[in-house]
Amino acid sequence: MISSLLFAALMASPAPAQVRGPQDEPPKRVRSILLYGDEQCPKTEDPDEIVxxxxxxxxxxxxxxxxxxxxxxxxxSNAWTNRVEAVEQFNRAGLPNSCSPVGTGGQTGCTRAAIRQWYQERLDAKAKAARAATP
Incomplete structure (x- = not known):
């Protein structure tokens, strides 16, 4: 029992440090270089340096x-006016003159939108005819 405790204590203790010779020392200088494009890694001139x-x-x-x-x-990333228009369009559903299938007043907006489109097309046709008639 004592021998197993002694063995466990020896296994838990750190190992003694090894003595290093001059050839086992770490390098004195380490350079870390980032290369871009077709750059080449520079060669070391000093044996105590790692690149x-x-x-x-x-x-x-x-x-x-x-x-x-x-x-x-x-x-x-959206323009403020686009965000406001989206909110207004969403909130307009179901209100009179909204041209939406939701709510009681939605159908009146579709008629008004069709009349507005027809009137604008008529104005555009008149303007086009006036430009064509002018020499």
């Missing part, structure tokens, strides 16, 4: 391709 190179893409000032030209679809 670590990583390819970082096309340019340090360019947005990566996966993030370019993404359309924004959040509320902040």
């Amino acid at each position: 670590v190179c990583a390819n970082a893409g096309e340019s340090p000032y360019r947005i990566p391709k996966r993030f370019r030209n993404q359309p924004k679809e959040d509320a902040g």
Whole structure:
């Protein structure tokens, strides 16, 4: 029983440090370099130096391709007038002159919209005829 406790205590204790020779020392300098485009990794001149190179893409000032030209679809990217018109159109349903199938006054708006469209088309035709008649 005592021998098993002694064995467990020895296994839990840290191992003694190893003595390193001069060839086992870590390098004195480590350089980390990001490469862009077709750049080449520089060679080391000092044996106590390590150069670590990583390819970082096309340019340090360019947005990566996966993030370019993404359309924004959040509320902040819409114009304020478009948001107001959408809210008004939604709230207009069912009111008189709204031309919606919901509510009792929705049918009157469809007739008014058709009359407005007809009148605008008539004005456009008259303006076109007047331009054609003018030499």
